Amino acid sequence: MNIAIIGCGYVGSAVARHWKLEKSYIITVTTTSQERVAELEKIANQVVVIKGDDELALRSLLQNQDAVVVSVAPKGDRQVDANVYEQTYLRTAQTLVAALQHAPSVKQVIYTGSYSVYGDSKSVWLDEQSPVAPANSNGQVLCDTEQVLLQAANPHLKVCILRLGGIYGEARELVKIFSRWAGTTRPGKGEYFTHWIHLEDIVSAIDFALLNQLQGIYNLVNDVPMMARDLVELVCEHHNLPKVIWDESADEVKPYNSRVSNHKIKTAGYKFIHPQIIA
Ligand SMILES: NC(=O)c1ccc[n+]([C@@H]2O[C@H](COP(=O)([O-])OP(=O)(O)OC[C@H]3O[C@@H](n4cnc5c(N)ncnc54)[C@H](OP(=O)(O)O)[C@@H]3O)[C@@H](O)[C@H]2O)c1
Numbered sequence: 021m022n023i024a025i026i027g028c029g030y031v032g033s034a035v036a037r038h039w040k041l042e043k044s045y046i047i048t049v050t051t052t053s054q055e056r057v058a059e060l061e062k063i064a065n066q067v068v069v070i071k072g073d074d075e076l077a078l079r080s081l082l083q084n085q086d087a088v089v090v091s092v093a094p095k096g097d098r099q100v101d102a103n104v105y106e107q108t109y110l111r112t113a114q115t116l117v118a119a120l121q122h123a124p125s126v127k128q129v130i131y132t133g134s135y136s137v138y139g140d141s142k143s144v145w146l147d148e149q150s151p152v153a154p155a156n157s158n159g160q161v162l163c164d165t166e167q168v169l170l171q172a173a174n175p176h177l178k179v180c181i182l183r184l185g186g187i188y189g190e191a192r193e194l195v196k197i198f199s200r201w202a203g204t205t206r207p208g209k210g211e212y213f214t215h216w217i218h219l220e221d222i223v224s225a226i227d228f229a230l231l232n233q234l235q236g237i238y239n240l241v242n243d244v245p246m247m248a249r250d251l252v253e254l255v256c257e258h259h260n261l262p263k264v265i266w267d268e269s270a271d272e273v274k275p276y277n278s279r280v281s282n283h284k285i286k287t288a289g290y291k292f293i294h295p296q297i298i299a
Pocket of ligand 1: 026027028029030031032050051052053056070071072073090091092093094095107108112132133134135184185186187188
């Protein structure tokens with residue numbers, strides 16, 4: 021199996037490592053920076069330096085590949101504006117779709133998206149059939165990216181969209197994510213739902229999607245949505261950190277307040293390694 025991974029950061033690297041070392045697939049990964057080549061050569065058979073909007077480079081990357089994983093995200097500070105978001109996600113998807121016209125060997129595209137496309141559904145349970153309602157322009161870019169990729173599907177090309185919860189795992193533990201909240205005062209009550217997915221499940225589910233040639237949209241979140249308030253309390257207690265104080269008089273932003281079902285991917289046969297959060 022020859023597989024290209026466009027965007028080889030936290031998720032892409034873990035997938036590359038798994039497939040190269042444990043499955044002996046031939047893995048080609050991309051990076052936008054020459055400085056990362058040596059590091060990535062340890063986990064991939066080939067590393068190419070390209071940006072997602074370079075069609076000729078993507079055409080060359082796709083030659084003789086059986087599948088493509090797209091796992092890009094804006095660099096550095098994640099609170100980037102919509103232009104950077106658009107450049108990273110949408111332009112990469114559009115350029116990939118154009119390049120795929122010249123790559124008949126590719127049978128599947130797997131894209132790591134986000135459950136943030138559901139927006140604030142006021143805690144109502146949602147599934148993949150529910151309408152998207154992005155809460156901001158970045159969320160809209162993610163919706164548009166999904167559409168561009170899904171429209172490229174045809175009888176010879178399967179497109180699988182995985183809508184991931186917040187990512188945690190080795191070197192990105194919840195305590196690292198939330199320790200800066202410890203002992204601070206946060207606005208609101210923290211009574212909004214959050215979803216999480218462990219890195220090991222992301223790797224395992226991407227592998228499952230490949231082996232089972234999944235196509236269409238699948239939520240990839242663990243079994244138990246958690247209120248932000250409960251989650252932070254759990255993490256702070258577990259790691260002996262000072263509690264977060266909630267200021268109920270202040271407004272809070274709840275861009276992803278939804279309860280998202282993972283029933284579809286489980287029905288397809290996927291078994292979660294971490295169905296509940298590990299603090
Ligand atoms: N973080 C979360 O909690 C979360 C939640 C839901 C969904 N997701 C999604 O999960 C996916 C994986 O996230 P991650 O944490 O693995 O991201 P990450 O570690 O930031 O890696 C993203 C990779 O994208 C590459 N990239 C950035 N701009 C690019 C461009 N214009 N063209 C080509 N490559 C580009 C970067 O390459 P170089 O740095 O090597 O140049 C980087 O390695 C993303 O699609 C993200 O949106 C994340």
